[in-house]
Amino acid sequence: MKAVILAAGEGTRLQPLTESRPKPMLPVGNRPLLEHVVEAVIEAGIDDIVLVVGYRRERIQSYFGDGDAWGVDIEYAVQEKQLGTGHAVLQAEGHVHGPFIALNGDRIVGADDIASVVSSLKETGETTLAVARAERPSEYGVVSLEGDTVVDIVEKPPRHATPSDIVNAGIYGFAPDIFDALRETDTDGELAVTDTLERLAEEKAVDAVMLSGRWMDVSYLWDLLRVNDHVGKAAMADSARVSEAATVVGDVAVGADARVRPGARVLTGTALGDNVHVSANAVVSNSIVLPDATIGPGAVVRDAVIGENATVAANSTVEGGDADVVVGGRVHESVRLGAVVGDNARIGGAATLAPGTVVGNRVDVETGAHVEGRIESDALVRRA
Amino acid sequence: MCGIVGYAGHHDALPLLAEGLSNLEYRGYDSAGVALCADALTVYKTVGEVDALHATLPDASGATVGIGHTRWSTHGKPTDENAHPHTDCTGAVAVVHNGIIDNYDALKEELEAAGHTFASQTDTEVVPHLVEDELADGKSPKEAFEAVIERLEGSFALAMVVDDGEEIYLARQDSPLCIGHGDGETFVGSDVTAFLQHAREVTYLENGDIAVVTPDGVTVENDGVIVERPVEQIEWEADAAEKGGYEHYMLKEIHEQPQALRQALSGRVDEMQGTIDLGLDLPEEYLRSLEEIQIVACGTSYHAGLYAAKLLEDHADVRVTVHVASEYEFTGGRDPWRTLVVAVTQSGETAETLSALNDAARTGARTLAVTNTVGSSVTRAADDALYIRAGPEIGVAATKTFVSQVATLALFAVHVGRTRDELSTSEATELLRDVRGLPGAVQRALDADEQVREVAEEYADFSAFFFIGRYLGHPVALEGALKLKEISYDHAEGFPAGELKHGPLALVTDETPILAVLTEGARPDQTLNSVKEAESRGAPVIGCHSDDHGEKFIDAAFEVPALGEMEPLVANVYMQLFAYHVANSKGRGIDKPRNLAKSVTVE
Numbered sequence: 003m004k005a006v007i008l009a010a011g012e013g014t015r016l017q018p019l020t021e022s023r024p025k026p027m028l029p030v031g032n033r034p035l036l037e038h039v040v041e042a043v044i045e046a047g048i049d050d051i052v053l054v055v056g057y058r059r060e061r062i063q064s065y066f067g068d069g070d071a072w073g074v075d076i077e078y079a080v081q082e083k084q085l086g087t088g089h090a091v092l093q094a095e096g097h098v099h100g101p102f103i104a105l106n107g108d109r110i111v112g113a114d115d116i117a118s119v120v121s122s123l124k125e126t127g128e129t130t131l132a133v134a135r136a137e138r139p140s141e142y143g144v145v146s147l148e149g150d151t152v153v154d155i156v157e158k159p160p161r162h163a164t165p166s167d168i169v170n171a172g173i174y175g176f177a178p179d180i181f182d183a184l185r186e187t188d189t190d191g192e193l194a195v196t197d198t199l200e201r202l203a204e205e206k207a208v209d210a211v212m213l214s215g216r217w218m219d220v221s222y223l224w225d226l227l228r229v230n231d232h233v234g235k236a237a238m239a240d241s242a243r244v245s246e247a248a249t250v251v252g253d254v255a256v257g258a259d260a261r262v263r264p265g266a267r268v269l270t271g272t273a274l275g276d277n278v279h280v281s282a283n284a285v286v287s288n289s290i291v292l293p294d295a296t297i298g299p300g301a302v303v304r305d306a307v308i309g310e311n312a313t314v315a316a317n318s319t320v321e322g323g324d325a326d327v328v329v330g331g332r333v334h335e336s337v338r339l340g341a342v343v344g345d346n347a348r349i350g351g352a353a354t355l356a357p358g359t360v361v362g363n364r365v366d367v368e369t370g371a372h373v374e375g376r377i378e379s380d381a382l383v384r385r386a
Numbered sequence: 387m388c389g390i391v392g393y394a395g396h397h398d399a400l401p402l403l404a405e406g407l408s409n410l411e412y413r414g415y416d417s418a419g420v421a422l423c424a425d426a427l428t429v430y431k432t433v434g435e436v437d438a439l440h441a442t443l444p445d446a447s448g449a450t451v452g453i454g455h456t457r458w459s460t461h462g463k464p465t466d467e468n469a470h471p472h473t474d475c476t477g478a479v480a481v482v483h484n485g486i487i488d489n490y491d492a493l494k495e496e497l498e499a500a501g502h503t504f505a506s507q508t509d510t511e512v513v514p515h516l517v518e519d520e521l522a523d524g525k526s527p528k529e530a531f532e533a534v535i536e537r538l539e540g541s542f543a544l545a546m547v548v549d550d551g552e553e554i555y556l557a558r559q560d561s562p563l564c565i566g567h568g569d570g571e572t573f574v575g576s577d578v579t580a581f582l583q584h585a586r587e588v589t590y591l592e593n594g595d596i597a598v599v600t601p602d603g604v605t606v607e608n609d610g611v612i613v614e615r616p617v618e619q620i621e622w623e624a625d626a627a628e629k630g631g632y633e634h635y636m637l638k639e640i641h642e643q644p645q646a647l648r649q650a651l652s653g654r655v656d657e658m659q660g661t662i663d664l665g666l667d668l669p670e671e672y673l674r675s676l677e678e679i680q681i682v683a684c685g686t687s688y689h690a691g692l693y694a695a696k697l698l699e700d701h702a703d704v705r706v707t708v709h710v711a712s713e714y715e716f717t718g719g720r721d722p723w724r725t726l727v728v729a730v731t732q733s734g735e736t737a738e739t740l741s742a743l744n745d746a747a748r749t750g751a752r753t754l755a756v757t758n759t760v761g762s763s764v765t766r767a768a769d770d771a772l773y774i775r776a777g778p779e780i781g782v783a784a785t786k787t788f789v790s791q792v793a794t795l796a797l798f799a800v801h802v803g804r805t806r807d808e809l810s811t812s813e814a815t816e817l818l819r820d821v822r823g824l825p826g827a828v829q830r831a832l833d834a835d836e837q838v839r840e841v842a843e844e845y846a847d848f849s850a851f852f853f854i855g856r857y858l859g860h861p862v863a864l865e866g867a868l869k870l871k872e873i874s875y876d877h878a879e880g881f882p883a884g885e886l887k888h889g890p891l892a893l894v895t896d897e898t899p900i901l902a903v904l905t906e907g908a909r910p911d912q913t914l915n916s917v918k919e920a921e922s923r924g925a926p927v928i929g930c931h932s933d934d935h936g937e938k939f940i941d942a943a944f945e946v947p948a949l950g951e952m953e954p955l956v957a958n959v960y961m962q963l964f965a966y967h968v969a970n971s972k973g974r975g976i977d978k979p980r981n982l983a984k985s986v987t988v989e
Contacts, residue, residue: 022833055631060835063631064641078631241653259652277648277825294826311826311947346830346947 003050003120005043006094009036009107010056010081015222015329018344018362018379019309024058026107027065028226029290031235032255032273034065035220036107038233040072043105045113046120049074052097053107054090056081088184088193095181101127104174104195109219110229116173122211123175129183129202130175133168134213143170143196145210152208155200170196171213222329223360224339226307230290231271239276248280257293266297275310287322289340298351305340306355309363312343315351325358328376344379388470388484388983389456390563391580392545392554395571395601399423399452404440406573406580407454411436411978417469418456421480422449427549429480431469435978450601451552453545453574455482463507472511474518475502478549481517483510484576485561485737488540513544521548531555532596541737543576554599558591562735562763565589565597565604567617572599577735577985578620579778589615590761618761634976636781636873640962641832644825646786649775650793651822660814662801666770668726672752673805675724680716680751681708682742683730684986686784686868687791691730692861694795697951701817702803714742722750729755730795732779732787733985734762743767756794758787772798781977782984783872785962788865789828792955796821820950827947831959834944838960841928841942842967848926849897851876852890853961854883854916858954859908866901866961873976874969883909883916896924901961904931905946905953914939928964930957 013025020028026036036053043051051069055062055078062078069076079093091104101123105111115132123130131152133145140161145168146154156165174195187198202208218229235255244250244262252270256262260274263282268274271288278291281299289303292310297303301314304322308314322340326333341355344363349355351369361367362379371385389410393399403420418439419431424447432439436456455470471480487493490509493516498504502515513534520530527548535544541560547553554574556563566573566585573581578588589604591597592615597606606613632638654663679698681691688710695706711729716722727746731739734757744767747753755768758776765771776790800817803809809817845851851870853863860882867880881890883902894900900920904910914936917927921939929940932953937943944960946953969976 022829053631059631060641060832063638064645067630076630080631243656245658259648261657263658277822279822294823294829311823311830345833346826 003048003100003124004052004098004102005048005050005116006052006054006079006091006098006102006104007036007039007043007107008054008087008090008104009062010054010059010084010090011108012057012084013108016220016226018360019223019307019342021363021379022058022310022345023061024056025220027058027061028108028220029273029275029292030110030220030226030230031233032237032257032275035110036062037065038110039105039107040066042111042113042116044072044074046116048103048116048120051076052079052094053077054079054081054093056084056090086189086192086197087195088187088189088198091176091195092181092184092193098178101175101177104176106172106219109172109217110233111171111173111217112214115171115213115217118213119173119175119211122209126209127177128209129177129180129199129207130209130211131199132171132173132213133210134171134217135167136169137167139164139167139169144168145170147210148206150210151206152199152203152210153206155196155203157194157196168212171217173213175211222327222334222337223307223342224327224334224337226290227271227288227305227338230273231288235273263299281316292345303340305338305357307342309343309345309347311346313348314343315349315353315369317351318349318353318355320355320359321357323357325356327358327360388576389580390482390484390543390545390574390576391454392452392556392574392599393571394451394552394554394599395568396450397571398446399449400443400447402573402584403452403454404436404443406575407436407439407456409579409582410456410575410577416457416464417466418454419469419471419482420452420454421471421473421482421547422447422452423547423549423551424449425550427473427477427480427547429471429473431466431471433464433466433469451547451554453480453482453547453554467506468508470508470510472506472508472514474514476518479514479517479521479546480548481510481513481544481546483513483542483544485542485559486540487512487538487542489538493537513538513546517546527551527553528555528598531557535596545574552600556591556595556597556599558595558597559593560737560740563591565591565599567603571601572603574599582620586620587617588620588761589617590766591615592766634781634966634970636783636785636976637966639779639781639786640959640966642777643786643789643832643959644829646776646790647793647825647828649777650790651797651824652775654797655818655822657815657818657822660800660809660811660818661804662797664772664797664801666754666772666801668752668754668770670805673802676704676726676802676806677724678705678707678720679726679728679802680714680746681706681728681730682711682714682739682746683708684711684736684738686788686865687730687732687736687739689861689865689868690788690791690795691728692864693792693858693955694799696858697796697799698802701799701809701813702806703808704802704806709742711736711738711742714745716746716749716751725751727751727753729753729764729768730757730791731755731764732758732784732791734759734764735985736764737986740764740767756791756798758790780984782979782982783869783965783976785869788958789824789955793821793824796952817951820952823947823949824952824955827949827952827956828959830947831944831956831963834960835963838944838963839967841944842964843971844942845899845926845928846874846968846971848899849877850893851878851899851901852886852894852920852925853878853880853901854886854913855880855903855954855957856883856909856913857907858951859883859903859905859913859957862903862908862954862958862961863901865958866965869962869965870968872982873965873974873979874972875974875980876968883913886916887919891919891923894920894923894925896926899926899928901928901964902930902936902940903954903957904929904935904940905957906932906948907951908954908957910935930960
């Protein structure tokens with residue numbers, strides 16, 4: 003059986019980090035979200051994978067290649083325009099010939115859960131939807147069941163009107179006739195898988211599989227830190243070098259050829275990507291540092307995401323903690339986010355970043371400046 | 387240059403040979419063919435790519451032994467007749483051949499005088515006719531083959547089968563051949579990629595070897611004495627070379643550069659101490675006593691050599707000369723004992739580079755191979771080998787191997803400079819910081835792919851392209867022009883920027899874009915003078931620049947992040963993308979440009 007993984011989306015709510023990479027390539031525990039999904043699929047016994055790619059697909063293709071490094075076959079289907087999950091599944095039509103499962107490339111799910119969808123699909127050969135109980139069902143597609151049959155799906159209903167606490171868990175089992183069903187669904191431009199499932203549910207043609215319901219997904223920048231903290235990651239690459247006079251404590255991932263210099267402290271919840279450089283006496287805690295970034299001597303970086311090839315120069319401070327962060331006009335109150343520093347940005351020496359600061363890509367923050375709020379990409383921040 | 391495959395086993399040889407030819411297709415491709423030994427010898431051959439041959443083949447054959455060939459013309463045009471395998475007058479002997487037989491004129495005259503009829507214009511065809519005569523004298527196929535090899539001059543890899551035979555006969559002289567050991571079956575290839583999905587235990591033949599291949603294995607003789615050649619285990623995957631979602635291998639390989647660079651640097655750099663560990667056996671005293679380093683290479687590797695030469699001279703204070711391998715001679719005024727000859731070749735099989743290296747070794751100079759291919763001929767010919775670890779490169783136009791060569795040689799320059807006490811720890815640390823910054827900076831250039839595509843499409847139909855740069859920007863200008871001409875077939879030339887006004891400026895018009903390297907390490911302010919000269923003749927200017935150099939004079943700008951002497955290398959990545967998109971917009975066969983082959987194993 004093949005697995006079709008939907009990985010074409012951009013993830014606009016995760017800007018600036020999704021300017022140069024698609025959302026599924028955001029790393030948690032030093033590995034892209036998509037790799038966690040791919041590994042769960044493999045653990046569930048599937049070794050033929052179709053990745054539906056689109057936005058910034060080079061990043062995915064260069065990372066996964068033909069799947070050799072995972073001992074599986076990976077093929078690519080291209081979704082040129084991101085016209086919804088249903089449209090994405092349609093792009094895989096030429097790559098699958100029998101029953102297959104489909105799932106999202108940016109939601110980490112358990113291998114057991116995938117395996118139970120696979121076995122249900124093998125048994126019935128019918129369209130299968132994985133469901134789970136959720137604490138806040140109104141954020142998902144809420145599912146109504148009669149026995150094991152789905153009778154209704156409502157996307158993100160108002161909190162007071164949720165018909166149940168059972169939601170769509172985002173793993174689907176399909177037979178090839180799903181492609182016709184997708185094509186026959188009316189759309190207003192975008193086609194979601196659930197549009198088609200709603201229609202099929204009316205005909206009572208969708209089986210439900212109840213899962214244990216543990217999954218992790220990333221909607222906002224701070225979710226990255228939360229998920230990063232939850233995935234088991236303690237690992238040190240052979241080629242990484244940590245000075246004997248440095249301290250690495252707790253659940254920390256250190257990537258290939260990363261360097262941790264004397265006196266530096268890398269504390270729990272942190273993932274240092276490949277070729278990251280943590281200079282002498284720097285402190286990095288509960289943070290994601292993307293490949294090729296440099297943390298300067300004496301810098302303090304807490305609860306932060308530091309972009310690829312970015313520099314946080316000597317004695318700069320990201321103090322960390324909770325903040326109110328605005329995304330797309332909506333205020334998210336007291337979320338834990340010290341700061342996000344975009345790719346190739348440079349935070350000058352002794353600069354300070356207030357909690358919740360989001361610095362765009364290639365921004366140049368001058369020495370000693372204080373930054374808060376959201377700084378657009380390519381800006382120059384002068385010292386006031 | 388061309389590809390050879392062979393199979394002796396118990397399965398149908400035809401599909402295995404056809405698959406092997408497809409695997410080798412990138413090496414040469416203007417004609418292809420196979421010879422199958424069943425009761426009689428059957429030959430299928432045709433002009434065109436391997437796909438054209440596939441169309442003429444039956445689905446199956448009864449043969450379990452056979453040889454095949456994919457050809458790139460050296461003697462005689464690509465025609466059905468000139469395609470290999472070649473046979474004798476009786477059709478009982480079939481031969482495939484890579485390389486050149488220097489004395490074929492004389493042999494052919496002699497054979498024609500004796501009544502042989504030649505079907506092709508190739509040098510190869512003399513071999514089956516000579517074998518025919520020896521067989522007629524009552525010799526066994528093996529004796530006949532040996533007697534004929536004895537008479538050949540030149541460089542060759544030869545494979546022969548005879549009708550109702552169960553063996554393949556091989557001879558190697560300056561052209562690579564290897565043997566894959568399967569289970570009750572044996573494979574032959576000019577390159578391991580021919581059979582890697584079936585056999586991972588490989589024996590490489592050496593010069594002067596004559597081998598007889600059977601389903602059970604191989605017997606190798608050299609100078610009439612049976613010799614044991616070691617069996618090596620190949621670790622990498624054949625299908626690591628598949629396209630992985632990209633339209634072309636070249637684009638895939640361009641996008642693999644950050645990872646290739648990380649691999650090139652991994653575990654080799656200690657920037658705290660400013661030291662480099664390349665695992666080389668070059669003694670410190672030797673490096674201190676060096677008077678000259680000679681770099682020999684061809685094509686893209688030559689440009690990497692030019693880049694490295696400047697780094698070595700600057701940081702290791704040693705005289706460096708860079709030689710096009712086909713022009714190389716170990717000439718006067720040099721002490722071989724104080725000269726290190728560095729051969730740079732991606733494949734490790736480049737015939738001219740190998741021959742230059744062997745010339746140097748004969749004088750007593752110490753030799754070092756810088757290559758991407760473990761176990762290749764150059765690693766066996768040189769005293770020491772330094773691997774660039776770029777992973778398999780299939781696109782004929784070299785991309786990731788260029789940046790990996792330069793990065794690896796930059797580490798070598800630091801190593802030599804530190805050993806010779808010419809480079810302080812802090813200078814080394816600074817340089818190494820720039821080298822380590824390459825993966826991130828190259829990724830940034832790749833992220834601007836869309837912008838490069840737009841610029842490339844805007845200028846794709848202009849009449850000629852001139853690439854200019856100074857100092858480290860000069861080799862990058864040469865390489866940029868080479869990429870464009872290789873894959874887009876446009877007229878492109880690279881110059882040291884100052885040379886523009888000494889001639890080429892006469893060609894500059896509003897129809898000839900100038901691509902300029904305006905970064906640190908490329909003397910941007912001086913180069914800008916040349917940009918202005920061109921601009922005032924109406925030429926559009928495309929600049930790869932850092933720190934806004936020449937902002938006012940550039941029509942399209944590609945940003946290079948601050949990276950010291952490594953900046954021109956990042957500029958090169960933009961030029962690769964530019965060449966790719968120009969060629970792609972014209973629908974060129976990017977991975978297999980006309981008339982070119984990946985690894986040039988003839989001189």
